[in-house]
Amino acid sequence: MSHALSQSTASQSIIGKPVVSVRGLVRNFGAGNVLDGLSLDLQPGSFTALLGRSGCGKSTLLRTLARLDPAPEGTVHLPDERAVVFQEPRLVPWMRVLRNVTLGLRHSDAEARGLAALEEVGLSHRACAWPLTLSGGEAQRAALARALVREPRLLLLDEPFAALDALTRMRMQGLVETLWRSHAPAVLLVTHDVDEALLLADRAMVMANGRIAADIPIPLARPRRHGDPGFIALRSRLLAELGVDEEHLATREPQRTEGRASAAKPGGYGLPAGAAAAPSL
Amino acid sequence: MTAATATQRTGRRTRPWRLPAGLRRCAVPLALLVLWQASVGLGWISTRSIPSPSQILTAFWDLTVSGELAVHLLVSLGRVSAGLAIGISAGTVCALIAGLSRRGEDALDALLQMLRTLPHLALVPLFILWFGIGETPKIALVALGTAFPIYLNLFAGIRTVDAKVVEAVSTLGLTRGEMIAQVILPGALPAFLTGLRYALGVAWLSLVVGEQINASSGIGYLAMTAREFLRTDVIVVALIVYAILGLLADLIVRFIERSALVWRPAFIKE
Numbered sequence: 306m307s308h309a310l311s312q313s314t315a316s317q318s319i320i321g322k323p324v325v326s327v328r329g330l331v332r333n334f335g336a337g338n339v340l341d342g343l344s345l346d347l348q349p350g351s352f353t354a355l356l357g358r359s360g361c362g363k364s365t366l367l368r369t370l371a372r373l374d375p376a377p378e379g380t381v382h383l384p385d386e387r388a389v390v391f392q393e394p395r396l397v398p399w400m401r402v403l404r405n406v407t408l409g410l411r412h413s414d415a416e417a418r419g420l421a422a423l424e425e426v427g428l429s430h431r432a433c434a435w436p437l438t439l440s441g442g443e444a445q446r447a448a449l450a451r452a453l454v455r456e457p458r459l460l461l462l463d464e465p466f467a468a469l470d471a472l473t474r475m476r477m478q479g480l481v482e483t484l485w486r487s488h489a490p491a492v493l494l495v496t497h498d499v500d501e502a503l504l505l506a507d508r509a510m511v512m513a514n515g516r517i518a519a520d521i522p523i524p525l526a527r528p529r530r531h532g533d534p535g536f537i538a539l540r541s542r543l544l545a546e547l548g549v550d551e552e553h554l555a556t557r558e559p560q561r562t563e564g565r566a567s568a569a570k571p572g573g574y575g576l577p578a579g580a581a582a583a584p585s586l
Numbered sequence: 587m588t589a590a591t592a593t594q595r596t597g598r599r600t601r602p603w604r605l606p607a608g609l610r611r612c613a614v615p616l617a618l619l620v621l622w623q624a625s626v627g628l629g630w631i632s633t634r635s636i637p638s639p640s641q642i643l644t645a646f647w648d649l650t651v652s653g654e655l656a657v658h659l660l661v662s663l664g665r666v667s668a669g670l671a672i673g674i675s676a677g678t679v680c681a682l683i684a685g686l687s688r689r690g691e692d693a694l695d696a697l698l699q700m701l702r703t704l705p706h707l708a709l710v711p712l713f714i715l716w717f718g719i720g721e722t723p724k725i726a727l728v729a730l731g732t733a734f735p736i737y738l739n740l741f742a743g744i745r746t747v748d749a750k751v752v753e754a755v756s757t758l759g760l761t762r763g764e765m766i767a768q769v770i771l772p773g774a775l776p777a778f779l780t781g782l783r784y785a786l787g788v789a790w791l792s793l794v795v796g797e798q799i800n801a802s803s804g805i806g807y808l809a810m811t812a813r814e815f816l817r818t819d820v821i822v823v824a825l826i827v828y829a830i831l832g833l834l835a836d837l838i839v840r841f842i843e844r845s846a847l848v849w850r851p852a853f854i855k856e
Contacts, residue, residue: 372757373753373756373757387757389757391750395750395755396751397755397772398849398850399847399849408755408758409755435848436849437850438851455758
């Protein structure tokens, strides 16, 4: 079933060998299967958002693609050039920002590359700072530079904006889009936020019962705006896939499909129609 | 004229005359010192119980001038240094073995956790039987006492390095050796320094006990011989020397912390 689904995806129409290819992935914790015969392909340079309710296995899938979790059953083909950005910046506190970025690089010009990456995320002035002195947004930008400097063919983003305030989150979303355009890695973004998925991704996958339950192309022109008719229609569709009935929501906050950490995620929802979706930096 | 006195009065009311903060904090100890000197001088307290501050100072001066204090101090410092070097090395090696591998933990941790419940000072009789009454039992006592705080803290430090950071770094392609050297050990350093500070305290304690048994030199020996001649002033000098050494050791660890943990927000000046 999942195989049939992946053949119907929009990105399949793009010619080329997928950069990520997963077939029949099974992973179980205790009683139930968290991943239950999951299959998916990611095309080079594609931007995919992965949505789903809590515990649907989307984080497990991302961790498997990061090779942080084992893949006991099924086949997983991945590029060697991978990078992960987590919800927390996860910088090494006793290394200065630049050292964090260049950590593990084998190039002789690692430092120059690190500085260039910091420049790209607008953090070159903090290259010599200690990570614990950075603001949340700065630290997450450093984490982004650390991922970017590895020139990944696959960039895994595990709710990277969830802990940021609304304005910082909007800036970060814009930054990620810019970086994706200039470096063209395949991006897999795990998020709870339907609007975020619609702003950034070309394709939204909804996970349920350990599989890709829905695979929806997002053929919207960029830059995208919250109020566009296409945006609103796709949002309704995605919410329906997530099992959220828009009619019964008093406020326009359907992104909180999980009810968790809602206080920590105030970002970007109630924007007036026509507000710039991805402000330039 | 009347206006001037008025302002003077209000000035007095808002800012009454006060001692500087430093002097205020010293006032009570200084008063006690004066009271102590007076009590001994007036014969209220016998010098057999406690000498007066001036007598202690005199004894301190005499011991310094004769070079006796320096000799004993060097001997004691030598013992503490040797014991600490052995204890810190042993504790560190054990913590690395147990902390960095499951097999190492299985082999060492249970044993060391059992041994650490033993009050190491109670081993003095056994150490005398094993090592005689020379330098060895004293150094061994210091080494044994200091190895445990180093082991316990460093082991816990290694195991409590932020797992999320380690996980993130593990995606960056570091070798295991690089991971240990650049992430695990620096991450365990604060815990190690806590252990070091504790170990220094234990080292002096062990030395005090070790030097009061069958010693022929050292600060503890100085105090024990002084007891035989009822020289309470010399005993107090020995106590003060111990206190100063302990304070210095603490200052050294604080200095190391300041320079090694510059990345901590508490130490960052920006």
